[in-house]
Amino acid sequence: MSTLPQWRRPMRARDSNEPHRVATPLELLFDLCFVVAIAQLGQLLHHSVSEGHAAHGIAGFLMVFFAIWWAWMNFTWFASAYDADDVPYRLTALLQISGVLVLAAGVPAAFEGRLGFVTLGYAIMRIGLTAQWLRAAHARDEGRGTALRMAAGVSTVMVGWGLILFSHGTAHTLLFVLMAAAELAVPVWAERRWSTPWHPHHIAERYGLLFIIVLGEIVLSTTLAVEGGFDTARLWWVAGSGLLIVFCFWWLYFEEPVHHRLVDNRRAFVWGYGHFFVFASAAALGSGLAVALTVPDGPTLRGNLAVCIPVALLLVSLQLLHLPRSGAILVYISALVVMCAAFAGPALPIVAFVLVAMVAARVLIRARLTRDR
The missing domain is CATH 1.20.1410 (I/LWEQ domain)
Structure with a gap:
């Protein structure tokens, strides 16, 4: 890929055997933003264990870390298969990076069970991700069905995350586990007929x-x-x-x-x-x-x-x-x-x-x- 991107090119599936396929500077920038969220989460776990609240700290750590890790996963596997490196792709990726930073700002509150900011950051990232999948579907190649299912699945699950904001206690935990399972199931369901060409x-x-x-x-x-x-x-x-x-x-x-x-x-x-x-x-x-x-x-x-x-x-x-x-x-x-x-x-x-x-x-x-x- 060239340093200066084209204004727009079709977002077609990339060759899974493409030679010299390496991480791009944009992907490295994306990863760098996750440093903030992981660092904050690590400090919160440290303080919880040090103060004798290990069970609460571990539960909060696992829940918030799942949100961080899954957001990273979604971007990484999509980019491996569809990175067009044009202006719209870069702008959409920057929107997702903004969502990462909002999520990172909400980590301390999420650690205490208040998921408002984390959910907002997640929603911002999902808007960008859904737009990317719809662009991939617009290319009308053999992966169109998979791209549309991914866009539909991502959007539907995001509605479920919004419902968690209105839950408390045991119901809150059960809903989180249910939505996490739904997140993991979306790619398996979407790619049942055609696999995205990740490298x-x-x-x-x-x-x-x-x-x-x-x-x-x-x-x-x-x-x-x-x-x-x-x-x-x-x-x-x-x-x-x-x-x-x-x-x-x-x-x-x-x-x-x-x-x-x-x-x-x-x-x-x-x-x-x-x-x-x-x-x-x-x-x-x-x-x-x-x-x-x-x-x-x-x-x-x-x-x-x-x-x-x-x-x-x-x-x-x-x-x-x-x-x-x-x-x-x-x-x-x-x-x-x-x-x-x-x-x-x-x-x-x-x-x-x-x-x-x-x-x-x-x-x-x-x-x-x-x-x-």
């Missing part, structure tokens, strides 16, 4: 970029917590352990290319949807490290669990969705050891040591397999 390399890169952003939030949470200050000896082992944990997860995620797994819609749905647990666990890990770092009297069970549970969930999620099968038993054993480490004294160094040892073992296994071929 495997492009999708794998986009997911990798968001994972790096979430890892950056972990680094930010750790840095801000370290600024709180405590004795020098503890500073070194806590900061060093946090850095090793981040580096190990970066290594694991990018251990090998994954685009070859995205060979059809069925596998793509499992891989794409399953990444909710990858991203949510990684974001929660940043909050957990902040909790562990800000406990004034040293390691506590609450602080240890705040780190060990996200680490174990992230390990299992990565193995099930993303990592090669070779060495899978090492990952599962490591997740079990990490959970046991929560009941030890200083869990952070133990977790870091387990992850480093597991990564080293996987490197040796892969080297041996490569040599034997």
Whole structure:
């Protein structure tokens, strides 16, 4: 695509085998706006767990993170299949970015159950997304039916989100779960006859970029917590352990290319949807490290669990969705050891040591397999 876009071109489906398909500057800008929402959400989870309101904090975190993640998903998969890079496309994408920022502004209120601003931001993004799908349908190619079903499904579900604003308590939670399930079902229903031509390399890169952003939030949470200050000896082992944990997860995620797994819609749905647990666990890990770092009297069970549970969930999620099968038993054993480490004294160094040892073992296994071929 050229730097200066054409005024308008037909929004036809792109070639799923297009060479050199990479993330665009507009997509990077879109991701950058999500940094604000994820950072705010991580800080709110940190404060909830630190103040002894873990159950409330985790429930609010999962609900709001779903809204953030799903908004990102909708834009990412559409852009992979239909990015026309013309003026109307860029303006519509900027409208969706505006919705992201409104959603981010409403994260603190949504964490307490007040979804007005988040719903407004979501609606703004949905207006842009629906307009994009209608443009794709207007091209009248073989994907017209899928595009129209996506536009209808997105619009209908948005009405359901509006109804949640009038609910409270248990009904509020049940409606949220129902609408989240409806959101996940729309693409499956819409693409039952014709799959949008998303690009495997492009999708794998986009997911990798968001994972790096979430890892950056972990680094930010750790840095801000370290600024709180405590004795020098503890500073070194806590900061060093946090850095090793981040580096190990970066290594694991990018251990090998994954685009070859995205060979059809069925596998793509499992891989794409399953990444909710990858991203949510990684974001929660940043909050957990902040909790562990800000406990004034040293390691506590609450602080240890705040780190060990996200680490174990992230390990299992990565193995099930993303990592090669070779060495899978090492990952599962490591997740079990990490959970046991929560009941030890200083869990952070133990977790870091387990992850480093597991990564080293996987490197040796892969080297041996490569040599034997």
